[in-house]
Amino acid sequence: MISPDKIEEWIREVEERPASAALIIQYIANRLSELATREEELSAENIELLSGRRVEEYESRIANLEYQLELLKRQLGGDVILPVETPTGKPTPELISVVVYNPLGQIIRVEFEPAGMSTGARIGMLRGEPAPGEMRVSVLATSSQEELLIIFDSGRTVTLPAARLPLDEPENLDWLSAYLEEPRIKEELAGIIPIAKMPLFDTCVQASRRGYVKKIKISFFTSHLAEGYIGTGVKLPADRTFGLTFATKDDLFVMVSQEGFVFSMPAEQLPSAIEEVIHLGITDHIVSVFTAGQKPSLLFVTRSGKAVHRDVSWLEPATSFKTRGQPLLSKERREAGTRIAGAAPVGDGDWGAFLHGDGRLTAHLLSDLLASGSVLPGQTEGTIVSFSTYSVPIAKS
Amino acid sequence: MGLNVGIDFGTSNSGVAVYRGNQVQLLPIDSRNLVPEVVKTILYITSDHRYFIGQEAVELYYKQNINRQRRFVKKWAGEIDYHGADMHYVRDIFVYVDELQPGRLLQFIKTALRSEKYTGTQVFDRFYSLSDIISVYLRLLKQRAETLLREEISGVTLGRPVKFSDNPELDRKAQETLHQAGLEAGFSQVDFELEPVAAALYYELSLNKPANALIFDFGGGTLDLTIMRLGDPRERRVYASGGIGIAGSDFDRSIITKRMLSHFGKGIVHHEPQIQKLIDTVPDWAALPELSTPRARAELEGAIQRGLAPVRLKALESLIFNDLAFSFYNMVEGTKIKLSGEGVAVARLKEKGLDIWELYSRSQFEKDIQEHRGQIQDVLLATVADSGLEPRQIDAIVKTGGSSNIPAFTQMLANIFGMERVKASDVFSSVTAGLAIKASQSS
Numbered sequence: 001m002i003s004p005d006k007i008e009e010w011i012r013e014v015e016e017r018p019a020s021a022a023l024i025i026q027y028i029a030n031r032l033s034e035l036a037t038r039e040e041e042l043s044a045e046n047i048e049l050l051s052g053r054r055v056e057e058y059e060s061r062i063a064n065l066e067y068q069l070e071l072l073k074r075q076l077g078g079d080v081i082l083p084v085e086t087p088t089g090k091p092t093p094e095l096i097s098v099v100v101y102n103p104l105g106q107i108i109r110v111e112f113e114p115a116g117m118s119t120g121a122r123i124g125m126l127r128g129e130p131a132p133g134e135m136r137v138s139v140l141a142t143s144s145q146e147e148l149l150i151i152f153d154s155g156r157t158v159t160l161p162a163a164r165l166p167l168d169e170p171e172n173l174d175w176l177s178a179y180l181e182e183p184r185i186k187e188e189l190a191g192i193i194p195i196a197k198m199p200l201f202d203t204c205v206q207a208s209r210r211g212y213v214k215k216i217k218i219s220f221f222t223s224h225l226a227e228g229y230i231g232t233g234v235k236l237p238a239d240r241t242f243g244l245t246f247a248t249k250d251d252l253f254v255m256v257s258q259e260g261f262v263f264s265m266p267a268e269q270l271p272s273a274i275e276e277v278i279h280l281g282i283t284d285h286i287v288s289v290f291t292a293g294q295k296p297s298l299l300f301v302t303r304s305g306k307a308v309h310r311d312v313s314w315l316e317p318a319t320s321f322k323t324r325g326q327p328l329l330s331k332e333r334r335e336a337g338t339r340i341a342g343a344a345p346v347g348d349g350d351w352g353a354f355l356h357g358d359g360r361l362t363a364h365l366l367s368d369l370l371a372s373g374s375v376l377p378g379q380t381e382g383t384i385v386s387f388s389t390y391s392v393p394i395a396k397s
Numbered sequence: 398m399g400l401n402v403g404i405d406f407g408t409s410n411s412g413v414a415v416y417r418g419n420q421v422q423l424l425p426i427d428s429r430n431l432v433p434e435v436v437k438t439i440l441y442i443t444s445d446h447r448y449f450i451g452q453e454a455v456e457l458y459y460k461q462n463i464n465r466q467r468r469f470v471k472k473w474a475g476e477i478d479y480h481g482a483d484m485h486y487v488r489d490i491f492v493y494v495d496e497l498q499p500g501r502l503l504q505f506i507k508t509a510l511r512s513e514k515y516t517g518t519q520v521f522d523r524f525y526s527l528s529d530i531i532s533v534y535l536r537l538l539k540q541r542a543e544t545l546l547r548e549e550i551s552g553v554t555l556g557r558p559v560k561f562s563d564n565p566e567l568d569r570k571a572q573e574t575l576h577q578a579g580l581e582a583g584f585s586q587v588d589f590e591l592e593p594v595a596a597a598l599y600y601e602l603s604l605n606k607p608a609n610a611l612i613f614d615f616g617g618g619t620l621d622l623t624i625m626r627l628g629d630p631r632e633r634r635v636y637a638s639g640g641i642g643i644a645g646s647d648f649d650r651s652i653i654t655k656r657m658l659s660h661f662g663k664g665i666v667h668h669e670p671q672i673q674k675l676i677d678t679v680p681d682w683a684a685l686p687e688l689s690t691p692r693a694r695a696e697l698e699g700a701i702q703r704g705l706a707p708v709r710l711k712a713l714e715s716l717i718f719n720d721l722a723f724s725f726y727n728m729v730e731g732t733k734i735k736l737s738g739e740g741v742a743v744a745r746l747k748e749k750g751l752d753i754w755e756l757y758s759r760s761q762f763e764k765d766i767q768e769h770r771g772q773i774q775d776v777l778l779a780t781v782a783d784s785g786l787e788p789r790q791i792d793a794i795v796k797t798g799g800s801s802n803i804p805a806f807t808q809m810l811a812n813i814f815g816m817e818r819v820k821a822s823d824v825f826s827s828v829t830a831g832l833a834i835k836a837s838q839s840s
Contacts, residue, residue: 001659002756006756009758009760009761009764010741010756010758012758012760013740013741013758013759013760013761016740016759016760017740017759017760019740020739020740020741020758020759023739023740023741024741024756024758027741027743027756028756031743031754031756034754104466104468104497105466105691106466180465180466180691181691182466182467182690182691182692183466183468185468185469185493186469186470186471
């Protein structure tokens with residue numbers, strides 16, 4: 001900024017060294033010319049704003065959001081009463097973001113348009129070892145317009161829109177260039193959960209890696225979120241925060257362990273104080289937490305890529321806490337080393353994003369997966385590190 | 398038998414030169430530096446014990462530390478004994494150590510030679526003695542010089558100050574450490590020459606009778622003053638030596654503090670303390686990468702959202718997170734150097750969201766370093782007084798080092814001693830060049 005003081009100083013320079021005058025004039029003239037060009041560019045942008053072209057662009061974005069809200073309400077069976085007219089034109093295609101993260105707070109995001117994608121298509125490649133030193137690596141697939149809740153194992157939380165996470169080059173994903181949501185001292189990133197639909201649920205259920213849960217009313221939970229702290233949800237020193245899920249009071253809460261034990265219970269019956277609801281073996285820990293919702297079936301994927309399908313009716317809801325859980329795997333398979341990479345409720349037309357041990361990120365139509373029985377059909381080697389399901393929005397003409 | 402070179406191992410900057418065929422060749426030892434004949438006396442040791450010096454060290458330090466993750470773990474650092482009148486207990490001391498730290502940046506290595514207590518430092522899992530640290534630095538200098546000369550180097554003449562310390566024992570120990578480091582670096586012959594003698598060597602060769610000279614060695618990190626009798630090497634006598642830890646890098650800091658911080662929001666609005674702290678750290682190049690934490694970004698974003706000098710804070714965010722610090726400090730140094738030749742220069746940086754334009758005049762610069770000028774004049778007059786000579790008894794002022802070309806200091810010397818006695822600073826009057834001549838005589 002050119003202030004009167006600075007002008008005084010330049011005048012003093014000219015008084016001391018008259019030869020500087022020509023230089024000063026030349027530099028200021030160059031600067032004026034540069035600023036004039038810049039002003040012209042800004043004026044052009046202003047004209048775009050005033051003529052409404054920018055407004056149209058923003059209106060289109062708002063219309064798209066409203067469209068998604070309508071879809072969401074339909075999905076949940078509610079009446080659609082919108083305060084504004086739904087858009088009549090074709091909405092802009094919704095993009096899916098696949099977020100890969102680790103306990104160090106490194107977060108990678110790739111984005112793709114789900115329409116027209118073929119099952120098994122590669123959506124990214126994580127270079128180097130995806131999970132060095134057995135580090136827990138998780139995948140979340142969600143709409144790019146979601147709001148994300150990042151939970152640390154200290155109970156601290158951070159919220160940010162998925163679109164705010166920088167996009168990485170899909171074929172050249174690398175932990176070294178990942179976005180960093182830096183953990184504080186002795187903290188680890190525990191999980192990332194989409195929360196845009198949170199107000200539609202009654203409770204939030206927080207789970208720990210060793211099978212402890214607590215439920216929190218959504219009204220309390222939102223006020224905790226505002227403070228950026230929801231509590232660790234753990235009792236044992238060796239335990240760690242795992243994640244959380246949202247539930248209505250009629251929902252069936254499901255928790256799956258790495259060794260294939262499944263705990264389920266109506267969300268309404270879950271404890272409000274931290275309680276051990278499933279008693280896990282010493283080497284076991286929770287790998288997935290979700291509510292079955294309206295989905296008809298469950299998908300369990302083993303680390304070797306096997307897709308195990310069960311109807312929701314297969315679940316035997318527990319009536320007490322500290323249960324051993326419902327075994328999914330036979331004792332022999334468990335002893336042979338079969339481990340669960342993750343589990344999720346699945347509906348018609350749902351897709352999954354899978355992170356492979358070799359770093360590939362692939363997208364699969366889950367109905368195809370249930371038919372073939374494996375994410376890696378015909379392959380004897382290869383592993384699945386983590387996966388996440390997503391729904392492709394129904395196109396509206 | 399290889400070549401002999403001269404090495405000026407300075408506090409802030411170093412240099413290597415060779416004297417062949419009556420010509421001094423100052424080697425462009427750091428091609429990435431603004432002045433390639435000068436290499437920063439900075440050593441960066443990575444966690445896997447790879448070594449980098451000069452600008453490469455600075456660049457890697459920035460690259461590895463900007464936006465990096467940090468994980469602090471509690472480590473036992475020692476214990477403290479508490480003694481009371483009727484009690485005694487021991488308390489453990491723990492410190493939080495960033496276990497993901499990718500490397501250690503070591504600066505002001507030469508200063509450690511003056512210290513009685515400093516023996517070395519722990520760098521990750523290894524202890525480096527002071528001679529280890531210096532030898533690593535000298536070895537890399539030697540390798541670079543050999544690559545440039547395409548010849549093996551066997552001997553070195555190292556510069557040393559008139560006194561490392563007033564304590565003769567400490568002074569002897571400092572030279573021994575430097576000697577040991579030279580041998581460890583792979584030089585089979587290590588000689589020493591006083592830095593002011595080296596700086597005045599070319600001048601001394603031109604003398605046909607003894608003369609009193611003030612060597613005004615003004616580089617990037619310190620000003621070293623020596624008043625000595627030159628002319629006959631057998632009858633050299635140091636009348637007085639003095640100095641002050643003010644030089645080129647302090648002037649850069651003054652320019653940033655007084656002219657650049659407003660571009661990053663200083664004085665525009667009343668900032669929150671954490672934002673003010675970020676702004677105030679800008680002049681410290683070594684501390685800047687430490688600011689690139691997600692928390693700092695969130696705080697900046699928050700202030701920008703609240704409309705507190707948003708354009709300036711966006712510029713600050715760009716400086717910290719877009720790896721621009723390096724271009725910024727070079728731009729400031731370049732502007733300062735330009736002002737030695739012209740009355741006005743423009744400090745300009747337009748890159749990745751940063752848009753700085755600052756018309757800067759020599760008179761503004763002189764005003765900004767007014768305090769330093771006063772301190773330098775004081776130490777100069779005090780050294781002359783210590784020598785027991787009157788200014789008119791000093792026959793020549795030999796200027797050396799980049800900062801000695803700043804017109805304000807040439808004028809200061811001319812005012813005290815007379816313009817005709819101030820000898821221009823050129824390649825032959827540098828410490829490095831003198832050491833090279835000396836080295837060639839030793840071979």
